[in-house]
Amino acid sequence: MSGHLELRTPHTPFGVAVNAAGHHLYEGILTLDGLPEPAALGDYHHIVAWLASPIFDTIVALGPVANGTQSLGEIGLNKFMIIITAEERLDAPEWEGRLLLRASSPSSRMSPPDMQEFMLGAMGTEPGDAGIPGAAHAHMPTTAAAPWPHPPMLPGLTMFPALMALDPPAATPFLPGAATDPATLPLARPRDILRLGDGDVVDLEAGLVRRRIHSRDHIMYGFNGQYPGPLLHVPEAATITVNFTNSIPWPTTIHWHGLRLDNASDGVPGVTQDPVEPGETFRYTVHFKDPGVYWYHPHHREDILKDLGLYGNMLVEPREPDYYAPADREEFLMLDDFLMAGDAPMPFGTERSTHAFMGRFGNLFLVNGEPDYELEVTAGEVVRLYLTNVSNTRTFNLSFEGAAGRGDAGAAPQHPRIKVVGTDVGAFEREEWVESIVLSPAERYIVHVRFDEPGEYRLLNRIQGIDHLGGTFFPETDTMGVVRVAAARPADAETFGAPASAGAPAMAATPASLAFDTLRTNLPAAREIALYRDQFDLPIDRELTFTLETTGIPYIVQRLMRFDSAYFHPVEWSGTMPMMNWNSSSQEVRWIVRDPATGAENMDIEWEFEVGDIVRIRLHNERRSFHAMQHPFHIHGQRFLVLARNGVPNENLAWKDTVLLPAGTTTDILLEITNPGRWMAHCHISEHLEAGMRMLFTVNP
Numbered sequence: 001m002s003g004h005l006e007l008r009t010p011h012t013p014f015g016v017a018v019n020a021a022g023h024h025l026y027e028g029i030l031t032l033d034g035l036p037e038p039a040a041l042g043d044y045h046h047i048v049a050w051l052a053s054p055i056f057d058t059i060v061a062l063g064p065v066a067n068g069t070q071s072l073g074e075i076g077l078n079k080f081m082i083i084i085t086a087e088e089r090l091d092a093p094e095w096e097g098r099l100l101l102r103a104s105s106p107s108s109r110m111s112p113p114d115m116q117e118f119m120l121g122a123m124g125t126e127p128g129d130a131g132i133p134g135a136a137h138a139h140m141p142t143t144a145a146a147p148w149p150h151p152p153m154l155p156g157l158t159m160f161p162a163l164m165a166l167d168p169p170a171a172t173p174f175l176p177g178a179a180t181d182p183a184t185l186p187l188a189r190p191r192d193i194l195r196l197g198d199g200d201v202v203d204l205e206a207g208l209v210r211r212r213i214h215s216r217d218h219i220m221y222g223f224n225g226q227y228p229g230p231l232l233h234v235p236e237a238a239t240i241t242v243n244f245t246n247s248i249p250w251p252t253t254i255h256w257h258g259l260r261l262d263n264a265s266d267g268v269p270g271v272t273q274d275p276v277e278p279g280e281t282f283r284y285t286v287h288f289k290d291p292g293v294y295w296y297h298p299h300h301r302e303d304i305l306k307d308l309g310l311y312g313n314m315l316v317e318p319r320e321p322d323y324y325a326p327a328d329r330e331e332f333l334m335l336d337d338f339l340m341a342g343d344a345p346m347p348f349g350t351e352r353s354t355h356a357f358m359g360r361f362g363n364l365f366l367v368n369g370e371p372d373y374e375l376e377v378t379a380g381e382v383v384r385l386y387l388t389n390v391s392n393t394r395t396f397n398l399s400f401e402g403a404a405g406r407g408d409a410g411a412a413p414q415h416p417r418i419k420v421v422g423t424d425v426g427a428f429e430r431e432e433w434v435e436s437i438v439l440s441p442a443e444r445y446i447v448h449v450r451f452d453e454p455g456e457y458r459l460l461n462r463i464q465g466i467d468h469l470g471g472t473f474f475p476e477t478d479t480m481g482v483v484r485v486a487a488a489r490p491a492d493a494e495t496f497g498a499p500a501s502a503g504a505p506a507m508a509a510t511p512a513s514l515a516f517d518t519l520r521t522n523l524p525a526a527r528e529i530a531l532y533r534d535q536f537d538l539p540i541d542r543e544l545t546f547t548l549e550t551t552g553i554p555y556i557v558q559r560l561m562r563f564d565s566a567y568f569h570p571v572e573w574s575g576t577m578p579m580m581n582w583n584s585s586s587q588e589v590r591w592i593v594r595d596p597a598t599g600a601e602n603m604d605i606e607w608e609f610e611v612g613d614i615v616r617i618r619l620h621n622e623r624r625s626f627h628a629m630q631h632p633f634h635i636h637g638q639r640f641l642v643l644a645r646n647g648v649p650n651e652n653l654a655w656k657d658t659v660l661l662p663a664g665t666t667t668d669i670l671l672e673i674t675n676p677g678r679w680m681a682h683c684h685i686s687e688h689l690e691a692g693m694r695m696l697f698t699v700n701p
C-alpha cells in the first residue's frame, strides 16, 4: 500500500493562512492506494487516519479513510504526522491497532545541527583562515567610525560562540544627527489629519525631529515635525499638489504607494526623477483614482529613511456612500517594529544596508510611532481600522485579546470578532470573518471590529518563531497596544437586541452595530471585478522567479544556513538569526527577481506593455535557494488581482498593489495595465530592495 498527503492552502483573504496563534493552516488532502480490506490485516474492521504531533502530546482521530483521495480537514500544528492504522473499533481515543502508513510534515525535517557543526561553531574557524574568527569576511571598510554595538539577541535563543565573534557588517554605522544635541530639536507631534479637496496644495518637509520613546529622546526623521507624517484625507478622484522640501542630510524622494498617479510623480529616483538633494524641493502632482488606504514614503534608502519615521497614510474616501458597511468610527494604525540596541537605536549601514538576508527585524513595536498605543471605544461600537504595515521586513499576525470586563476572574479570554472589508486598492467582493489579520510590509487591510464586552483588550502580534539551533518552533507574543472598552450609557444600550438582563453587556445600539453581524457582498466591487472574470483562465503571459545569490559570506554562516535549508517556513515571522542577519550586507547578498523566459535579472528586466493590456503573471518564490524567504511583491502605478495560490483559485478578490509570496509557493496575478510610464516592481522588504530585488516595466500609451 502507499499514499501521499498534499498540504493545500485553505482560503484566506491574506497572503498566508494562519490562526490567531500563528500556526500555519493547511487542508490535508490524502490519497491512498492499495489498501487491503482491514480484515485481511488481522482482527480489524476500519482503516483510520490520525493527526499527531512528533512527540505524541497531541493525537486527534481524523476518522475512517479509504483508497482514493479524501480531505482530512484543517491541520494547524507546527510539526505533525499523519498516521494510518487498522483498527478494531472506530471510537478509540488513540490508535490501538496496526500501523500502516506514516507521513511527516516538511517542518519536521528541522532538527538541531550535529556535533560537528557545534565544534565548528565553537572554534569559529575555517580551514586555512589562521584561526581568526570571521576572517573569511574580508569586506570591512578601512575607515572605522564609531563602533557597531552588538545586535540584541532574542531572549532564550542559543547562539554559536563563533557567530557571536562575527565581524560587523561591511558598512560604517549611521545614526541621524550625530553632531546634534537632541534638546535643540522640537519634540515631534502626533500626526495631523489634513482634509483636502481637489486642487488643494500641501507642503511636506522631511526633517530631523526629536522623538521621545520610553522617556528617552532620540533624533529621528519626520514629515512636518510629526510622527507618522500628516494623514492626507481626500475624496476619490481628487488631485492635489505636494510641495516637498528635503531638510534631511540624505538625497530622497516621496513615493505615493499604491496610487495610480502620473508617472512623473511616482518618486522613484533614477527612474521617474532625480533624487531630491538635501535643501532642494520637488513638486508632486498626486492623483487619487481609487478608494482605499494608501501610504507615502521615501524611495531612496528606504531601509533607513522610512524606518526613521518618514511615512504617512492617505485615505481616499469612496464616492459610493455605502462602499463599506457602516462603522461608528475610524482609526488609522501604522504598524512598525524598530530595532533598538539597548537604549539607543541600532545604527544603519551608511554605504549599504545591513540585515540583507532577512531584513531588519525590530524589537520595539510601534503603532503610529508609539510604543504604548491606546484606543478608547464604547462597547458595541463598530470601529473601522485602517491597518498599514510600514515595517522593513516583519509580517504581522494581529488579533485582540481581553479579559472579560465584568470582574469574573478566570473567565475565558475575549476575542472580539474581526470582519475584513478591504485591502490595498479597495473592497473585497464579500466580507469575511477572521481570527487574526496578516499583513506583510506595505500591505493594507481594512477591518471592522466590535468589542461587545467592556474591559481592556490587548492588540497582539502572535507568531511561531523558529529556534534554528534547536530545530524547534516557539510561540512569540508581542503587545502592540491596548484598547479600553467602556460600557455604553444605558440609554444607548437598551434598544440593542435582546432586552437587557442582569449582567448582560451594555452595548451601544448604533445602526452600524446592528448591521455588524451580517456579512455583506460589496456589489460595486464585485460587479467591477466580474468584468475581468473571463480573463482569469487564459494562459499565463509572463513569469518571474524569486531567489538569491551570495558571495563571500563567512564560513560558519554558510555552513549553518546550508544546514537550515532542510526546511524553510513559508513566512519568516521573526528575526531569530540576529547575528548572521545583521552581519550580511547587500555586498554579499544579492536578492534576485528573474524572468525565466529571457534569463534577465533585476534592473535588466524591462517588460513592455500597452495601456489596456491585461496580463497574467505567475510568481514563483523558489524554495530551492540558499535561503528561501517570503517576499511582499509590489507593482507601481497599476493594480492587480490575486487569482490563485499554488493553483488553488482565490474565491474572494480585491484589487491590490502588494502581494505576499510565501517561500516555496506559486502565486498567479492578473495585472491591469492602465497607466503609461516607466514603472518599478520590487520586493517591499527594504533590505531586499536594497540588495537588488527590483525590476522595471514600461507602459506605452
Ligand code: C2O
Residues within 6 Å of the ligand: 255, 257, 297, 299, 442, 634, 636, 680, 682, 684
Ligand atoms: Cu512602497 Cu516601491 O514602494
Ligand code: CU
Residues within 6 Å of the ligand: 591, 630, 631, 632, 683, 684, 685, 688, 689, 693
Ligand atoms: Cu524580499
